[in-house]
Amino acid sequence: MKAPTFLPMNSGAADARRLHIFLEMVTASLRRLLRLEITRVSRSAWNGFLMLSLCWFAIAAVAADQPVYENDFQKAGVGKVPDDLMVIEGSFAVKAEGADQFLELAEAPLDTFGALFGPSEVANLSVAARIYGTNTKRRFPTFGVGLNGVGGYRLQVAPAKGRLELFKGDVPVAFIAFAWESGNWTCFKLQSRKGADGSVTVEGKAWKQGAEEPKGWPLSFTDKEPPAAGRPAIWGSPFSTTPIRYDDLVVRKVE
Numbered sequence: 622m623k624a625p626t627f628l629p630m631n632s633g634a635a636d637a638r639r640l641h642i643f644l645e646m647v648t649a650s651l652r653r654l655l656r657l658e659i660t661r662v663s664r665s666a667w668n669g670f671l672m673l674s675l676c677w678f679a680i681a682a683v684a685a686d687q688p689v690y691e692n693d694f695q696k697a698g699v700g701k702v703p704d705d706l707m708v709i710e711g712s713f714a715v716k717a718e719g720a721d722q723f724l725e726l727a728e729a730p731l732d733t734f735g736a737l738f739g740p741s742e743v744a745n746l747s748v749a750a751r752i753y754g755t756n757t758k759r760r761f762p763t764f765g766v767g768l769n770g771v772g773g774y775r776l777q778v779a780p781a782k783g784r785l786e787l788f789k790g791d792v793p794v795a796f797i798a799f800a801w802e803s804g805n806w807t808c809f810k811l812q813s814r815k816g817a818d819g820s821v822t823v824e825g826k827a828w829k830q831g832a833e834e835p836k837g838w839p840l841s842f843t844d845k846e847p848p849a850a851g852r853p854a855i856w857g858s859p860f861s862t863t864p865i866r867y868d869d870l871v872v873r874k875v876e
Contacts, residue, residue, distance in 0.1 A: 711732075
């Protein structure tokens with residue numbers, strides 16, 4: 622009869638230790654896998670959040686840059702005034718020249734005339750337009766754009782003075798030299814921004830169509846007592862006894 626084989630007295634303890642070590646290794650591996658999955662999920666969630674944020678900011682930026690009013694008169698009835706313009710005074714009508722349409726102020730009578738359009742605001746608004754005029758000998762027109770309605774701000778070219786002028790109501794508040802060319806379109810931009818103290822800063826610029834737009838705002842005025850809310854406007858004085866044309870009216874919000 623074969624004698625039974627006995628395990629050493631410490632073999633059970635050794636097996637237990639080996640089992641314990643094996644279980645620790647398995648547990649550690651499971652923890653690493655779990656952390657990896659959590660990291661992957663976290664990264665995926667973060668990437669998704671980041672993409673959604675970027676999309677939101679892109680949409681907000683595009684929305685902020687969208688005009689709140691624009692009119693190039695291409696769909697307007699010739700010989701009429703568009704319904705979304707309110708004529709203050711003057712004989713305005715849409716005219717056509719070839720495929721182009723524009724709003725025209727008649728050459729008479731000799732006075733200052735205007736039309737309002739877009740939303741009524743106190744500040745944080747910009748208006749842009751292209752305006753065309755001609756002189757006859759020593760007679761020159763004046764024309765421009767405005768904010769805050771009839772008694773608000775006005776940016777105008779005064780060719781007889783060789784100036785680009787900024788007005789509050791009928792009072793000039795700033796001007797710079799400006800070389801206007803008869804028979805060319807002039808581009809205008811005028812904007813207002815409300816400050817923390819309640820004041821309004823008005824900034825303007827103009828340039829010949831086809832030339833580079835001026836950097837910054839060469840004309841600026843800070844108004845401690847801004848006028849009431851009002852709509853953007855176009856203005857004109859046909860002192861040269863020739864029509865004044867307006868096109869590409871655009872109004873935007875200013876942040």
